[in-house]
Amino acid sequence: MLFNSFEFALFLPITFILYWFVFQKHLKTQNFFLLVVSYVFYGWWDWRFLSLIAFSSVVDFLCAQQIEKSDLKSHKKLFLWISILINLGFLGFFKYFNFFIESFTDMMAMMGLQTNPYSLNVILPVGISFYTFQTMSYTIDVYRGKMMASKDPVSFFAYVSFFPQLVAGPIERAVNLLPQFKFKRNFSYEQGADGMRLILWGVFKKVVIADNCAIFVNQIFNNYETASGPELILGAVFFAFQIYGDFSGYSDIAIGTAKLFGFDLMTNFRTPYFSRDMAEFWRRWHISLSTWFRDYVYIPLGGSRVSKGRAIFNTFMIFIVSGFWHGANWTFIVWGALNAIYFLPLLLRNKNRVNKDTVAENRILPNFKELWQMGLTFTLTCVAWIFFRAESVGEAFNYIFSIFNSESYKVSGKDIGYYLPLIIVLWVTLEWYGRHYAIILNGFKTTYFRYLLYFVLIITILLKGEFGQNQFIYFQF
């Protein structure tokens, strides 16, 4: 079920009413209800893959219990590895099987050897990368002694499949989310209002910004050979807006929806395009994934407190794995490597934690230095996004070369129209104004002004939103 679908518009209020008015009395019943509606939400896409989530949940529930019960370190390790291997096994099969087979065939062909390996028409279950990482964090944290194993299967299953963030995150750690299933939730007006604000802002970003940008991005990327240089630059910039609007829009709707049910999910994006360097960008972009890799891969590898060579290796490792997590294509690996190249100079000069505050703190506008830094970071990000968006690495390079080799400088303004640039300007302005807040709309304190803003956003969604059932980009991951 898509957040921007008619089905979800019916599903959400019905679930909300039943949750608070019918099942509120008993926590266990309420959790069970959440579990059922989460499975309905996921099964709406393809009910067959519910068995995968259920199986993954059973494995991790049992493994964590065994880890906790056992006194022997080797025993604990065994069950941890069972959990990790089963989770990564599913992920590897469904997401990467054909990639490895095809890469192997290509490599053999390059060496002049013809192979006819077995390939399967594997369907990628929606959200598998997200819930796999979520459940893995649970067993790892139990193994590390950071949390107790859950004794309540209903709470645990509901945690794994919690519908607002099941298919595209935020990837919630068990430490944060699971305890919330154990205590009675009370509805607070502020939390509900915050939830509604987040949903409104998320829908605006998805259907107005991302889906309108997508129309031009698809046009430009699909015909990049004939597009002019400025059009290609515009394509990359629009894609930067598209992917941010799409993914952060989803996260906002997810966090907002969770708030309506009395849950607090972690912030996933904090105005990343206002970052002054790449390190800051990665502290603000897809925070739940970045911190996941930091805590479960980067730090166990030694992080940055190792030799220079090792630090470079670790950095490349984390970014390449992160790229590979996004999809079984070399484009994502190059995207990851490129970000590692951006990040390394900062790390090696110990400047990766310089910009920890929010840009232009206590000022309305940034100074020239900050403007230059943000511009440069955004440009570097856009270059990397070209690889992320392209169908192949070759296509991405051709796209970049075409920017400089194009003989035409014409931009077909007629196709883009005036409204989209205007809306983007409005959006960037609002994001700038609310950049200190996890919920952008909470940056607007004057009630009348906030209501005016709600009105403008709703009208824009109604008049300019794209409601063609466009999937969220991150569903494919």
Place this chain on the structure above:
Amino acid sequence: MKRLLIKTTILSFVLLTIIISVNVIGDPARIFDDNYEAEMVSILKDNYNVTNISNYDDRAFQKKIIPNLPTSPDILVVGSSRTMLIGNNLSDDLSIYNNSVNRASIYDIIGIYQLYVDNKILPEKIILGIDPGGFNDNNQDNRWFSLRKEYNKFIGKNDQGNHLDLTKIKQLISITYFQESIRNLPKVINGEDRPIPTLVVNNLSNTILTDGSLKYDIRMDSVDNQTIVKKSLEAFNNEGFGLNSFTEISLERINDFQQLINHAKSQNIEIELYMSPFNPHIYQDLIDKYPIILEVEAMVKNIGETNNISTFGSYDPTTLNLSVDDFYDGWHLKTDIIMNIFKKQLDLKE
């Protein structure tokens, strides 16, 4: 909780009211306007052609026009938009009526036939335009639902007639439809979106003539080669031929079709089957993509032979020596070309 629920309910109510109101008033696809087709029929009944028409339910139009036909025609033409241009100008001696509807499926053809049965005005001859997509169960085209009652009656299926039209309800609150409706509002307010009676045949908008045939907007006559090629490719790329996921000929539709032939034969009605060609610019690609088109053509010819009824035309443009310029787009033949094909067929029979 109460505060939030009240605020959200009020907001949702206001928004829904605005959306529904604009959708019902603007209504560019005339989903909520039952009068439009009746207005068209009323004009035609007065022996005027009707122009300035768009986005009407052509099945609903057939349901309203057929009971108003004064006599049974000599020849009835039923098919898709590809046979809509055939009318009385085909012959001086015979009266011809055209009841073709866009993207006609076998269900539509049966529904229209049943309307003739119900009104006891069956013709002497019926020419059926058969499109390959008419036998496709997978194209999810449910426009024939407007004729569901008639179809069910023909095949003897019990039909209470109270079908809940979910599409209608969805469109009522659809935001995409709201965006279209709001664009159409000025036209509605200025009264520019209603059908206009005329005695002129060539107009700056599509026109339905008194014989039920269609005359395209006059500007279509001057369509150039480049536009035809562009339109053909667009239709091909956007699955514009009703052939999506067409991998198997529907057995149910074949049976229904056979039932129609049997009934017509029992009423001593002569039947001819016409297969309208595709534009040569895309035909080969279309065959590569949907080889089942060849199977449909063979099947139609086989049905013809088995039932001793004549078939003419072909989906393959080369058999009729057609060029790109003989078409308006990917699959609609120009008026004079289709007229020649039909005239030739009638001459052969006369």
